Amino acid sequence: MIKMLRVGYGMLVIVMCTFASNSQAANKNEIIVAQPVLRQQFDPTALVATTDFMPQDMIFDGLFNLTEDGITPALAVSWVVSEDGKQIDFTLRDGVKFHNGDPFTAEDVKFTLDRVRAPDSKHAYRKPFTDAIKDVVVLAPNKVRFVLSGPWPGYFTGVRNATVGILPHAYYEKVGPEGFQKAPIGTGPFKLAGIKSGEWSQFDANDDYWNGRPNVDSVKKLLVKEEFTRYAMLANNEADIVMGVSGPLLDKIRADKKARIIMSKYSGTSGFYFNKTSFPESQDPRVRLAFGHAIDLKTIATNILGDVCEPAASIFTPATFGHLPGLDIISYDPAKAKELLAEAGIKPGMELTDAIHSASFGSLPNAPAVQEAIAGYLEAVGFKIKRESYDTGAWLKMMRAGKQPQLFYGPSSLPDDGSATLESWFLTTSPWSSGNISVPEYDALFKEQLVEVDPEKRRAILQGFARDEHERHAGLPLFWCNTPFAVGPKIKDWSPSLGSGYQMNLDQVTLNQ
């Protein structure tokens, strides 16, 4: 046994000596981003989820960008929409090169859009493209035309549509989809320098970027699942940007003089919905309003969500195309809630089941604690609430099957264009509300805005929905949420994209010397 102990000590020493020194510490101009989600799907025409924007935003450019200042040109410098709205002619930026030196041309735009619309396309949000685009025609090396089957005004306001990264036609054809996934190239501010599946992705600055070389030499995005570890990495200067912090850790970061919080504003919105079959009493508007009065959203936003979210006056955030300013939030008034419930004939003690998605990212951080708080408020006005919490797979399965319980929470991340939220939740055919909201006026408004080519008229139509819904409360708006990023002392200035925590604009980061 003594021999074994000696062997044990010896082995430990050998391991210590042979474990190669390979420090992960960042160099001066490298930034490390610790994030709870890491996506390594690099082909923009095979987008699986909106989180795929996180790596694709680094490598690729779309034709234009959606920013706080509205639409700004990217690979397209200008565009003209025909009077009938059935043609869009783009003039493309000259002198842009892909990471391998190939010039960017109209052929690349056509190739990309054709791949998105192809019958075997794997692009998760291909439907709007296949429905709207009949053909993409190359007019000149720097001019391309979208021939549409009808007006598609939502193209210019929806991130999923507008920011599709443009592929290099010749290179993609040469290496094929698998080769491209291994070595993707685009026109974007960073080049992929290396990956370890499920661990990290490293990007190096593109020296020839058409919009100016990024200020940082490289960016390493690390998958760090555990929230406390992400916080500790920031506190120990092992990470410069940390994504996904909530609860007490937010307070600790705010109290830390070396760190600060930067928000990607209005990256999520959420609502509370009712199953009209299993909870028919909810079809009485007084009942829905009573739910609104019963829940103290402000207290939840402050105490549980760390002021990352704010009470919502509408399902459209202030950054959503179609937002109607000036709507008031339903006041917290439990006495009024009880009064309305009594008027509607609901007796205290009614049992209801409330379902929430436990891992909704961006649209409602700390969802389980929020569910608990909401259930507590509803119990205070007389309901008995059974809480059901679902992970992503179970949540999607339940929603797709239309088996929502009496009360269900509805998140919506990337709330960029009101029509997308309207289509997902408020139409008779909406996939997420499964027919529980059936308001003919909303269906008509949706169809009307689909063909309205004047952006201001279209905005007015969507604002009309927001106004109607504020009166009707088919769903109750809960919170407008931002995505908080904790940043360390190395970062001098940075503004992540409005309305999307996934498009991080890391090329615009400036560093303290």
Added chain:
Amino acid sequence: MSSRFFFQRFVQTVLTLVLLSMVVFGLARLSGDPVLIMAPPEATDAQLDQMRAEYGLDRPLPVQYWRFISRVAQGDFGMSIKWNVPAIDIVIERFPATLLLATTSILFGILLALPVGILSAVKRDTWIDNFGKIVALAGQSMPTFWFGILLILIFAVYGKWLPTSGYGTFSHLILPSITLGGFVAAAIMRVTRSAMLDALESDYIRTARSRGVAEWRVIMVHALKNAAIPIVTIIGLQAATILRGAVVTETVFVWPGIGKIAVDAVYARDFPLVQAAVLTMGVVFLLVNLIVDFIYIYLDPRISYQKK
């Protein structure tokens, strides 16, 4: 040790692996349909069916299992659904990191537990013994993730002596090894103490002492060698604990091992990766058990695996 023994153990190992593959295959599918996570919200039933067909998930379970096991026999676990690379490549790439962490953790556990366990038995009912018992109790009771977070807080965030997480240098190895090794040390410590107490009360120990053998030799040679079998058994069993604990420890410390990727694969319903990771861990565990069997024979030649 005869060739018959080797053959028997080999057959047992293969049968266990086949059973394990069935369990892993079945449990992975019980977790739900991966297509439901991968498909966009507006995907129609036809599109969902098309995706299932692409991954072979539309076929009957026995057919899927046969396809799976016959490919596994050729080293092909299929493509990882989430990472889009061969699942076995991901596991092989991570295996050295898990092996390194497991080795240092078990070594740390043994080197901590044996001296404390022996000392506890020798100094029975003294403050040293009580201290050892408290350490063992605390080690067994503390959840691994909590202990890990505590270590990060003390040694990285406040002390700035060690990195919080990551991989690459010896300093990155210290905290995860202590976290994982501390947990197994507690169990080894308890068994060592109890086995040593039994041994120290034996007749041959009294005889050795009456012959004037030095006390350290009585303890470390006579008693410890005779107490070794339960200690080796518990060390062998701790291999499973190490592999289980690695799942949590690797996640907390961002250690690029099999456990961390397996957790992610379970949440993503990445069947090929879950299967590759669990079966690899199963093979390792069976190998450790086999080694423990051999050590038994070395420690006590009276043990035989041959039929009388």
